[in-house]
Amino acid sequence: xxxxxxxxxxxxxxxxxxxxxxxxxxxxxxxxxxxxxxxxxxxxxxxxxxxxxxxxxxxxxxxxxxxxxxxxxxxxxxxxxxxxxxxxxxxxxxxxxxxxxxxxxxxxxxxxxxxxxxxxxxxxxxxxxxxxxxxxxxxxxxxxxxxxxxxxxxxxxxxxxxxxxxxxxxxxxxxxxxxxxxxxxxxxxxxxxxxxxxxxxxxxxxxxxxxxxxxxxxxxxxxxxxxxxxxxxxxxxxxxxxxxxxxxxxxxxxxxxxxxxxxxxxxxxxxxxxxxxxxxxxxxxxxxxxxxxxxxxxxxx
Numbered sequence: 001x002x003x004x005x006x007x008x009x010x011x012x013x014x015x016x017x018x019x020x021x022x023x024x025x026x027x028x029x030x031x032x033x034x035x036x037x038x039x040x041x042x043x044x045x046x047x048x049x050x051x052x053x054x055x056x057x058x059x060x061x062x063x064x065x066x067x068x069x070x071x072x073x074x075x076x077x078x079x080x081x082x083x084x085x086x087x088x089x090x091x092x093x094x095x096x097x098x099x100x101x102x103x104x105x106x107x108x109x110x111x112x113x114x115x116x117x118x119x120x121x122x123x124x125x126x127x128x129x130x131x132x133x134x135x136x137x138x139x140x141x142x143x144x145x146x147x148x149x150x151x152x153x154x155x156x157x158x159x160x161x162x163x164x165x166x167x168x169x170x171x172x173x174x175x176x177x178x179x180x181x182x183x184x185x186x187x188x189x190x191x192x193x194x195x196x197x198x199x200x201x202x203x204x205x206x207x208x209x210x211x212x213x214x215x216x217x218x219x220x221x222x223x224x225x226x227x228x229x230x231x232x233x234x235x236x237x238x239x240x241x242x243x244x245x246x247x248x249x250x251x252x253x254x255x256x257x258x259x260x261x262x263x264x265x266x267x268x269x270x271x272x273x274x275x276x277x278x279x280x281x282x283x284x285x286x287x288x289x290x291x292x293x294x295x296x297x298x299x300x301x
Contacts, residue, residue: 001025001062001063001220002026002027002028002060002062003020003026003027003028003061003062003063003065003220004027004028004030004058004064004065005017005027005028005029005030005064005065005067006030006031006048006054006064006065006066006067006068006090006094007030007048007066007067007069007109008027008028008029008030008031008035008065008067009029009031009032009034009035009036010033010067010068011071011170011175011176011179011209012067012109012167012170012212012216013029013031013065013067014035014037014039014174015172015174015210015212015213016065016067016216017029017035017039018039018213019213019217021039021040021041023217026041027039027041028042028043028044028057028061029041029042029043029044030046030054030057030068031043031044031045031046031068032045032046033045044057048066048068048086048093048094049085049086049089049090049093051096051097054093054094055096055100055101057097058097058098058100058101058103059101060101061101061103062104062105063103063104063105063107063220064094064097064098064103064105064106064107065107065109065216066090066091066094066106066107066109067109068086068090069086069087069090069091069109069144069147070082070083070084070086070087070140070143071176072176073138076138076139076143077138077139077140080139083139083140083143084139084143087140087143087144087147088144088146088147088150091108091146091150091151092150094106095150095151095154095160098160099154099158099160103160104161105160105161106151106154106160106162106163107162107163107164107216107219108147108148108151108162108163108164108165109165110144110148110164110165110166111140111141111144111166111167112126112166112167112168112169112205112230112232112271113138113140113141113144114132114133114141114144114145114148115130115133115269115271116132116133116134116135116136116137116141124270125269125270125271126269126270126271127271127274127275128166128227128228128275132145132148148164148228151164155226161225161226162226163219163224163225163228163229164228164229165215165216165219165228165229165231166228166229166230166231166232166271167232168204168205168206168207168212168231168232168271169204169205169206169207169232170206170207170208170209171206171207171208171209171291171295172208172209172291172295173209173295173299174209180239180242181292181295182299184242184243184254185246185250185296185299187254187255188243188246188247188250188252188253189250189252189300191255192255193255193256194243194254194255194256194257195259196239196240196243196257196258196259197259197260198258198260198261199240200239200240200256201238201239202238202239203236203237203238203239203269203270204238204239205232205233205234205235205236205237205270205271206233206235206237206242206288207232207233207284208233208284208285208286208288208291208294208295211284211285211286211291212231214282214285215229215231215273215276216231218276218280218281218282219276219280221279221280223279223280224279224280227275229273229275229279229280230271230272230273230276231273231282232271232284233284234273234283234284235287237288240256245288245289245292246296249292249293250296
């Protein structure tokens with residue numbers, strides 16, 4: 001298949017490109033930045049909000065992975081208009097390019113944040129059937145929900161097939177320096193202060209980026225058409241557990257400061273990815289501690 005990957009030069013996108021190439025697909029990276037990880041494929045330097053360039057890039061394409069978006073929730077808070085433009089608005093641009101070029105399917109990178117802070121205790125399990133947050137407490141959440149709804153609309157109105165992939169929290173090689181894991185590693189190594197919002201009891205289902213990339217590519221299977229999948233880790237990790245795990249791996253004590261929790265901070269509930277295993281045969285290969293050791297070893301070289 002010939003596959004266009006928007007945001008294909010980025011953290012997650014570049015790993016998805018790697019897996020696609022390994023499986024023999026022809027890949028076109030569409031990004032504002034040039035690829036820097038040595039992938040041998042076509043590269044288009046352009047903005048997903050440049051509709052003319054996007055529509056031209058989609059000619060002859062079989063599937064589009066739409067991964068270009070504003071992933072930093074803090075930037076989303078500080079720059080909501082631009083951030084939404086690059087997230088939900090860019091999704092409708094991709095869907096329109098797909099419609100005009102008869103692209104078989106659009107695969108959208110979404111997030112577990114769309115579930116919001118679901119009421120219930122830690123035993124509450126979330127599946128793809130769980131309803132969207134009805135009163136989203138962050139603009140990032142609302143923008144991602146809108147992007148998902150656009151996919152549904154384009155299927156209903158124009159017959160554009162989709163797959164929606166709701167991610168857990170990725171970590172691993174090529175991660176942005178501003179994400180939690182590299183921040184914590186750097187602070188521990190250099191004696192800096194780690195700030196934790198709230199008690200640190202908030203839970204996340206971290207997923208090693210290679211596992212996430214393989215989960216994305218498994219969604220290309222026919223069984224993934226017009227479906228939604230949670231693609232995340234199987235272990236529930238508290239924010240404070242990130243610190244203690246890194247302390248053990250690095251052999252250094254962290255300097256932790258607890259501050260007031262952020263508004264709209266995702267509290268976390270267990271999110272099942274059993275559907276992806278059942279329909280696609282995908283499940284993460286790496287346990288959290290194992291993947292963290294692998295990442296730290298590369299990070300500190």
